[in-house]
Amino acid sequence: MKDLLQQRAEHVLNTNFKDEGEFTIPCENLYPFQWFWDSGLIAIGFAHYDMQKAEKEIKTLLKAQWHNGFIPHIIFHTETDSYFPGADFHRSNLHPDASSEHKSTGMTQPPVTGFVLKEMYRISENKKSTLEFIASQIDNVFDNHNYFYKNRDPQNEGLVYIYHNWESGTDNSPIWDDIWDTMNPPEYDFERRDTTHVDPEQRPSKREYDHYLHIIEIAKKHNYSDEKIAELSPFLVQDPLFNAMLIKSNESLIELYELIGGNEDKIEQLKKWQEKSITSFNDKLFDEELGAYVHYDLRNERPLRYLSSSSFSPLFANIPDSEKAETMVKVMMEKFGSDAQYLCASFDPTSDRFNPKKYWRGPVWINLNWMLYKGLKQNGFDTIAKRVKEDTIEIIENNGFFEYFDSRKEMHKDNNAGYGGNNFSWTAALLLDLLKE
Numbered sequence: 001m002k003d004l005l006q007q008r009a010e011h012v013l014n015t016n017f018k019d020e021g022e023f024t025i026p027c028e029n030l031y032p033f034q035w036f037w038d039s040g041l042i043a044i045g046f047a048h049y050d051m052q053k054a055e056k057e058i059k060t061l062l063k064a065q066w067h068n069g070f071i072p073h074i075i076f077h078t079e080t081d082s083y084f085p086g087a088d089f090h091r092s093n094l095h096p097d098a099s100s101e102h103k104s105t106g107m108t109q110p111p112v113t114g115f116v117l118k119e120m121y122r123i124s125e126n127k128k129s130t131l132e133f134i135a136s137q138i139d140n141v142f143d144n145h146n147y148f149y150k151n152r153d154p155q156n157e158g159l160v161y162i163y164h165n166w167e168s169g170t171d172n173s174p175i176w177d178d179i180w181d182t183m184n185p186p187e188y189d190f191e192r193r194d195t196t197h198v199d200p201e202q203r204p205s206k207r208e209y210d211h212y213l214h215i216i217e218i219a220k221k222h223n224y225s226d227e228k229i230a231e232l233s234p235f236l237v238q239d240p241l242f243n244a245m246l247i248k249s250n251e252s253l254i255e256l257y258e259l260i261g262g263n264e265d266k267i268e269q270l271k272k273w274q275e276k277s278i279t280s281f282n283d284k285l286f287d288e289e290l291g292a293y294v295h296y297d298l299r300n301e302r303p304l305r306y307l308s309s310s311s312f313s314p315l316f317a318n319i320p321d322s323e324k325a326e327t328m329v330k331v332m333m334e335k336f337g338s339d340a341q342y343l344c345a346s347f348d349p350t351s352d353r354f355n356p357k358k359y360w361r362g363p364v365w366i367n368l369n370w371m372l373y374k375g376l377k378q379n380g381f382d383t384i385a386k387r388v389k390e391d392t393i394e395i396i397e398n399n400g401f402f403e404y405f406d407s408r409k410e411m412h413k414d415n416n417a418g419y420g421g422n423n424f425s426w427t428a429a430l431l432l433d434l435l436k437e
Contacts, residue, residue, distance in 0.1 A: 005397060006435055012401050012428035013045055013053075021077045022056040027403065027421035030198060032082055034061065034075040036109040037169055037245075038426050040116035041367055045429020047123040048436050054120055055133050058113065062140045064102035066095065069140075069147030071113070072104035073166060084190060085213065095224040106216070106224040107164045110242045111148065113141045114249025118256060119433075135260045142253060142266055148246060149273055151226040154298075158276030159284065161298050162242055163233045164215050168310075170241065170346065170360040172204040174353035175295055175306050182300065183234050185214030198420055203359060236299040240285050241310035241368075243277065248317035250274050281319055291331040293319075307335055307348040309368040315375025325379045333384065342391045343384075344372055345407035356407045357419060363404035366392060370430040389434055401427045 017024045023034040024042045031038075039061045046054035064075040076087040087103035095106060117134050124130035152160035162168050165176050188210050204212075215235050222228035230236065254270045257263040285293045287303060292311035295304040312332050314320055320328060336344050347354050347362045355361040369392045376385035395405045395412065402418025411417040 002435055005393075006432060009045070009401065009428035009432045009435075010049060012423045013042065013425060013432075015423065016425045017053060018077075021060065023060040023075075023077060024053075024057060024425050026426065027424045029082060030403075030421040032078065032080050034064075034077055036061065036071055036073045036075075037112045037367075040112040041370075041426040042429045043116055044119045044123070045426075045432040047120045048432050051120070051124060051126070051130065058116070058120075058137060061113070062137055064099050064104055065140055065144065066099055067097040068151070069143035069145075070097070071108055071111070071144050073107050073109040074105045076103040085216070089213075090216065091220060092224070094220055098224075105166075106219055107167050108162075109167060110169045110245040111144060111249050112245050113144065114256075115245070115252040117141065118252035121256065121259075123433075123436075131256075131259060134256055138253065138256055138260070139266075141249070142270075145246065145250060145253070145270070145273070152230075154230045157280040157284070158273060158278075159238045159243055159280050159296075160246065161230070161236050162239050163219065163229045163235055165212065165235065168237070168239050168242055170308070170310060172208055172358070173308060173310075173360045174347055174351070174355075175304050175308060176235075177353065178304055179235055179237070179297060179299075180208070180211050183211055183214065185210045188213050201357060234299060236297070237304070238285065238296040238298055239310065240281070240293040240295060241313045243281060243285075244313045244317040244319060247274065247277050247281065247314075247319060250277070251318065278319055281314065282321075282324070286320070286324060291327040293328075306351070306353075307331070309336075309344050309346045309365065309372065312344070313368065313371055313375070315379055316371040317375075318378060320379075322379075325381075329376070329379075329381050329384060337384075337387075340409055341407050342395055342405070342409060342412075343388045344369060346404075349407065356411070359404065359420070362407060363419060364391075364395065364407045365404050366396070366427045366430050370434065373434065389437070392434060393431065396427060396431050401431075403427065 025032055026035055026038045039057050043054040043057040065071050090105040092098045092104045092106050121130050148160040165171055218233055219229055250270050250273055254267055257267050285296060287294045287305060290305060292307055293314050297304050312328055335348055335350055341349055342364050345362050346360050346365055356363055369388055373385050373388045398412055398415045399405060399418035401423050403420030403424040406417035
């Protein structure tokens with residue numbers, strides 16, 4: 001069964017890889033372009049059996065990097081009207097530092113590339129060759145981190161903000177509901193494409209999309225200026241998942257630069273970022289009463305006190321001390337770990353906002369499970385890590401390579417609890433890594 005699952009996973013990745021563009025789409029129809037954090041996680045899967053494709057994935061992503069170090073969340077390599085909002089809506093060329101060759105969005109996604117390069121090196125059977133590739137790309141990733149600390153940290157805390165919910169990666173999380181309550185965007189007239197490919201019950205609502213588009217229109221009005229966004233965007237959040245990915249990638253860049261040799265100035269800078277970031281992360285984002293990390297609404301200067309899978313992602317980045325880690329895992333198991341649930345729902349199953357079918361409002365996502373598995377193992381929670389791994393393999397085995405899955409075990413009886421896009425690339429890629437573990 002393991003060999004068959006592995007073959008099926010490789011087939012998904014090979015089918016979604018676009019030879020002419022040298023990148024992988026997340027899945028057919030629903031997501032026809034290159035996505036930032038998808039590409040990084042996809043490269044981890046490719047590294048297990050086709051390092052050349054893994055390297056192409058990263059290289060193609062970094063070719064679209066802006067001159068200021070920014071990496072956009074979608075790169076529109078091809079022309080298609082099957083996705084909204086597309087390149088003509090986003091108009092990345094409004095920013096003076098945007099790539100002139102690659103159309104893209106003017107927002108980003110969790111910065112996974114640093115730790116992805118480290119994972120590629122870990123997996124590689126030809127470490128000399130892989131390190132040479134990493135050496136050719138790593139400065140671009142450093143520049144991306146420099147962009148964040150220079151442009152997205154207005155209070156100089158070592159915590160960077162996101163200005164759009166799409167930058168979080170957890171697009172329609174119930175956490176954002178409190179921010180939507182502070183906004184009253186106009187009703188936009190547009191034709192969505194996602195609901196023609198997927199059941200609308202599994203996707204964000206039309207009114208949610210009005211909020212999403214309104215934030216982009218504000219950014220566009222000011223040519224995607226970071227200063228103006230920090231001043232005017234109604235959505236300005238310090239996200240524990242986003243910042244944990246940045247901190248994990250800092251850690252990986254330090255290790256990789258040390259392997260490459262030289263670059264003492266960059267290593268020193270990364271260590272300074274780490275010290276400030278981890279201190280602020282623990283001081284500001286850890287909620288003692290909830291026993292886990294939460295988001296912080298920088299626009300309205302208030303914590304957003306909800307538990308989600310993002311609350312536990314700092315385990316992966318070695319952010320909590322042993323006492324905090326113990327507390328977090330206890331909370332996770334009490335709230336998310338009942339025998340009736342697969343680990344780990346994307347939002348608190350005990351909350352009245354929990355919806356186990358609707359995108360990031362409750363389903364299980366493989367990318368967060370993969371990070372959680374690694375984080376639990378790193379912190380010595382081997383038994384729970386094993387459960388996360390076994391749950392992950394079981395739900396893919398039973399349902400296929402979907403984008404996300406119902407967290408309620410009872411819904412898996414008919415092997416029909418996979419939602420969103422099918423033959424989803426990072427589901428296949430990260431399953432490969434778990435199977436090879």
